[in-house]
Amino acid sequence: MQVIYQEGESLLHRLNPLSKVVAVVPVLLFVALTTDPWLPLAFIALASAVIVGPARITPGTFWRLQAPLTISLLVFMILYPFMVRAELFDRTPVVLRLGPLVLYQGAVLAGMAAVLRVYAMFLLSLIFMLTTDISDFIRAMVQQWRFPYRLGYGILAAFHFMPLLQEEFRLIQAAHRIRGIETHSGVRVHIERLRRYAIPLLTSAIRRAERTALAMESRAFGALKQRSYFRRFCFSRADYLFILCFWLLCLLVIALFWRYGWMGPLSFTKEL
Amino acid sequence: MSETRTTLIEIEDLTVKYPGRRMSALEHLQLQLRAGETVLLLGPSGSGKSTLALTLNGLIPHSIGKLQSGHVRVAGLDTRQTTVATLAQRVGILFQDPEAQFVMFTVEDEIAFGLENLCFSPDEMERRISDSLRLVGLTELRYRRVEQLSGGEKQRVALAALLALEPEILVFDEPTANLDPQGTREVFDLLRRCKETGRYTIVLIEHRLDELMDLVERMVVLGKRGEVVIDGRPREVLRAHLSTLQGLGVWVPQVARLAHVLQQHGWSLEPFPLTLSEAAEALKGRRAFRAGHQDSSAPLTSTAVHNDGQQRCSASPPTRSEPDQGEAAIEVCSLSYRAAGRQVLQDISLAIPRGALLALVGANGAGKTTLAQHLIGVLQPPRGCVRLLGRDITTISARELTRHVGYVFQNPEHQFITEAVEDEVAYGLRVMGPPATEVQERTRALLERFNLLSLARANPFTLSHGEKRRLSVATMLAMGQEILILDEPTFGQDEYNATALLELLWQLHSEGRTIVVITHDMSLVATYAQYVAVMNHGRLLFYGTPAALFTHAELLAEARLMLPPLAQLARRLGWSDLLTLEELCERCLQDSARELAEPLAAADGAASVEGGRPCK
Numbered sequence: 032m033q034v035i036y037q038e039g040e041s042l043l044h045r046l047n048p049l050s051k052v053v054a055v056v057p058v059l060l061f062v063a064l065t066t067d068p069w070l071p072l073a074f075i076a077l078a079s080a081v082i083v084g085p086a087r088i089t090p091g092t093f094w095r096l097q098a099p100l101t102i103s104l105l106v107f108m109i110l111y112p113f114m115v116r117a118e119l120f121d122r123t124p125v126v127l128r129l130g131p132l133v134l135y136q137g138a139v140l141a142g143m144a145a146v147l148r149v150y151a152m153f154l155l156s157l158i159f160m161l162t163t164d165i166s167d168f169i170r171a172m173v174q175q176w177r178f179p180y181r182l183g184y185g186i187l188a189a190f191h192f193m194p195l196l197q198e199e200f201r202l203i204q205a206a207h208r209i210r211g212i213e214t215h216s217g218v219r220v221h222i223e224r225l226r227r228y229a230i231p232l233l234t235s236a237i238r239r240a241e242r243t244a245l246a247m248e249s250r251a252f253g254a255l256k257q258r259s260y261f262r263r264f265c266f267s268r269a270d271y272l273f274i275l276c277f278w279l280l281c282l283l284v285i286a287l288f289w290r291y292g293w294m295g296p297l298s299f300t301k302e303l
Numbered sequence: 304m305s306e307t308r309t310t311l312i313e314i315e316d317l318t319v320k321y322p323g324r325r326m327s328a329l330e331h332l333q334l335q336l337r338a339g340e341t342v343l344l345l346g347p348s349g350s351g352k353s354t355l356a357l358t359l360n361g362l363i364p365h366s367i368g369k370l371q372s373g374h375v376r377v378a379g380l381d382t383r384q385t386t387v388a389t390l391a392q393r394v395g396i397l398f399q400d401p402e403a404q405f406v407m408f409t410v411e412d413e414i415a416f417g418l419e420n421l422c423f424s425p426d427e428m429e430r431r432i433s434d435s436l437r438l439v440g441l442t443e444l445r446y447r448r449v450e451q452l453s454g455g456e457k458q459r460v461a462l463a464a465l466l467a468l469e470p471e472i473l474v475f476d477e478p479t480a481n482l483d484p485q486g487t488r489e490v491f492d493l494l495r496r497c498k499e500t501g502r503y504t505i506v507l508i509e510h511r512l513d514e515l516m517d518l519v520e521r522m523v524v525l526g527k528r529g530e531v532v533i534d535g536r537p538r539e540v541l542r543a544h545l546s547t548l549q550g551l552g553v554w555v556p557q558v559a560r561l562a563h564v565l566q567q568h569g570w571s572l573e574p575f576p577l578t579l580s581e582a583a584e585a586l587k588g589r590r591a592f593r594a595g596h597q598d599s600s601a602p603l604t605s606t607a608v609h610n611d612g613q614q615r616c617s618a619s620p621p622t623r624s625e626p627d628q629g630e631a632a633i634e635v636c637s638l639s640y641r642a643a644g645r646q647v648l649q650d651i652s653l654a655i656p657r658g659a660l661l662a663l664v665g666a667n668g669a670g671k672t673t674l675a676q677h678l679i680g681v682l683q684p685p686r687g688c689v690r691l692l693g694r695d696i697t698t699i700s701a702r703e704l705t706r707h708v709g710y711v712f713q714n715p716e717h718q719f720i721t722e723a724v725e726d727e728v729a730y731g732l733r734v735m736g737p738p739a740t741e742v743q744e745r746t747r748a749l750l751e752r753f754n755l756l757s758l759a760r761a762n763p764f765t766l767s768h769g770e771k772r773r774l775s776v777a778t779m780l781a782m783g784q785e786i787l788i789l790d791e792p793t794f795g796q797d798e799y800n801a802t803a804l805l806e807l808l809w810q811l812h813s814e815g816r817t818i819v820v821i822t823h824d825m826s827l828v829a830t831y832a833q834y835v836a837v838m839n840h841g842r843l844l845f846y847g848t849p850a851a852l853f854t855h856a857e858l859l860a861e862a863r864l865m866l867p868p869l870a871q872l873a874r875r876l877g878w879s880d881l882l883t884l885e886e887l888c889e890r891c892l893q894d895s896a897r898e899l900a901e902p903l904a905a906a907d908g909a910a911s912v913e914g915g916r917p918c919k
Contacts, residue, residue, distance in 0.1 A: 112607070141459060189406055199717075202717050209705055210720055211701075211730075212733045231716045239400075242404075245357070245366070245398070247406055249360055249395070249396050251420040251468075260419055261419060263425075
């Protein structure tokens with residue numbers, strides 16, 4: 032999460048991390064239940080608008096961050112109609128015939144729906160991820176939702192580790208290459224190689240973890256049952272307002288789609 | 304005055320053991336520290352210095368380790384019966400690795416972390432955070448993210464986080480080991496400021512001593528088994544026990560080493576110098592005295608100089624003044640490199656002659672390692688930018704490259720790929736495919752040379768730090784590599800191991816191998832390097848001999864480097880061309896010999912001393 036967090040001062044950045052979770056998660060769950068492509072499409076538009084609007088993420092950055100997922104989803108969307116069991120959709124019209132391959136309209140729509148649903152969910156979670164510092168999120172959870180603080184701060188320390196371990200992995204890789212290790216590929220060679228990386232990586236990770244633990248305990252971490260907080264996390268009026276507005280907006284979209292019959296069945300009402 | 308101070312820390316008959324280890328880390332340790340004292344704690348690696356630090360704030364025995372016997376009392380509190388929460392407000396420990404100390408992501412949060420653990424009120428926290436930031440001089444960085452700070456700043460933040468708990472005892476456990484010269488200076492300045500406040504009892508574990516000795520009031524030396532071997536005032540300790548200290552393999556101030564060598568030639572300096580200024584005073588006074596009296600001391604011969612000037616002199620290569628003479632082992636031609644939107648290398652050109660020993664220096668982030676990585680194919684230079692032994696590096700296959708160039712990483716563990724020391728050395732040989740008997744022979748020879756034969760069957764990861772380093776060098780020479788690149792080879796080593804390794808490098812250099820050492824240690828540069836390349840912000844700032852570099856004060860300042868202590872001393876004495884202990888010693892003796900010789904008109908000693916070229 033820290034990896035794609037974009038520092039900023041926007042309206043969304045200043046909100047309590049948990050209010051964003053409260054606002055987004057129900058909508059996310061609802062989108063997960065849709066089966067038609069149209070409603071997810073609307074939420075894609077809505078989430079994108081929030082990200083480049085009130086969250087002040089530049090369209091360029093936004094595009095760059097979501098591009099890898101978009102590409103893999105597109106690939107999936109193209110392959111899906113060919114891979115899916117044909118008897119599920121053979122009652123729908125045929126769109127295309129390529130020799131033995133038959134493309135049914137139902138299969139295309141189902142593939143699109145699946146992809147758009149995942150994409151919409153991804154964008155909705157981006158609203159949270161792009162604007163929330165992981166340390167704020169964990170601290171807010173510890174303070175407001177009684178998440179155990181020893182665990183929470185342990186996770187925070189682990190986040191410091193990630194880039195260091197990545198760097199370490201890169202170094203070990205280079206070091207081994209310089210030793211003149213066979214460069215040819217193959218599953219066995221690959222597994223052997225990973226095993227060799229694991230030992231130095233683990234020793235240095237353990238050493239580092241030990242040092243961090245000592246440094247934390249030297250500052251009385253975990254010494255008392257309670258902890259006080261310099262920065263209090265709580266819901267302000269802006270947070271409630273944001274949750275309310277976001278929900279209302281989403282409800283409005285859903286209501287419109289329902290009213291005009293574009294919503295399609297939800298997964299639990301749909302009969303197979 | 305220290306006699307009137309009250310005892311703050313009382314350690315009696317302390318024996319500490321870590322679970323799973325046979326040997327105890329500290330043995331029957333007896334020590335009393337008085338309030339307000341500044342104590343330098345020395346000892347070879349593995350002697351339990353850090354362990355001792357952890358017993359002071361109760362992490363031993365509360366979190367790790369076991370007190371087998373004895374007890375520790377801090378301000379009258381027995382650490383066994385006192386919680387870590389209480390002790391954390393008495394004792395703050397600044398650790399070596401700035402990265403490993405951080406929990407939070409911004410400076411302010413990091414400082415608040417300890418205070419929050421102890422349930423301080425937000426108002427009190429606010430006061431303490433701004434106070435401690437002011438003390439370490441980082442008020443303007445309060446809202447910065449810690450990963451954006453330099454190494455020195457990180458250590459200052461870590462110290463601010465300790466100071467916020469308002470401890471009376473500060474332990475500095477090698478706080479500059481991971482820092483470049485600039486960062487080291489920042490930390491030392493801060494240490495000085497802490498001392499000046501008079502609020503703290505300071506326990507210092509450090510090996511760069513020359514800039515600190517004026518702060519130290521007492522020296523405590525731990526032996527190999529973790530017992531107190533020497534305890535006393537620095538002047539007496541260094542005067543009387545310097546050879547014991549060197550025998551233990553601990554770092555000592557270079558000024559003291561010089562004074563000691565001079566002492567062996569009958570030059571006793573009064574008072575025994577601890578700092579550069581004292582040494583400069585003493586030597587100046589000595590000269591004035593000499594000029595007045597013309598008295599003589601021990602007879603001077605060139606062999607006497609060479610005993611201390613070390614055997615390296617005999618292997619001294621013909622001195623070249625220009626680095627670009629002779630055939631180049633490595634040739635870099637306007638190499639630039641960008642990564643993550645930053646210009647890491649900018650138009651670097653240099654030619655390293657065959658058989659040279661080159662030191663690559665510069666602040667952290669100057670591009671030293673990046674440059675080195677271009678020489679071994681970890682990073683791919685564009686065609687025509689890097690030539691190795693006369694061939695473009697892009698035309699050499701990775702396999703072949705490893706046969707010509709060895710690279711020793713900062714952490715030797717990274718390079719270990721087998722489960723036994725001998726396999727480690729043999730690995731590279733086997734890849735080349737000579738007969739098994741030859742592999743065996745060459746492996747044995749290498750292990751013998753690197754003093755690792757007795758450990759041939761051991762797992763590389765179980766070796767000591769010095770042994771690991773030696774092994775990693777040995778593996779890099781197994782294939783008869785002509786070029787050897789080392790990244791911070793003396794990092795984290797005690798004096799004994801560091802010197803042993805450098806002597807080894809010097810030997811390899813004398814055999815005609817080309818050696819490139821990336822380092823922050825300017826004394827190493829002065830003593831061993833034939834050439835030095837200075838990098839700053841991705842540019843090559845200087846390339847030439849160390850002697851030439853050290854005359855460029857403004858260049859050193861720009862690259863955020865410092866003169867090694869003895870070169871500084873030589874400057875103060877007006878000998879700006881001298882760099883090393885041997886040279887300084889020789890000049891001192893030469894001066895006095897000349898004064899002796901003048902009236903006698905015939906001087907064997909002086910003549911032979913002049914014959915001996917400065918030892919590299």
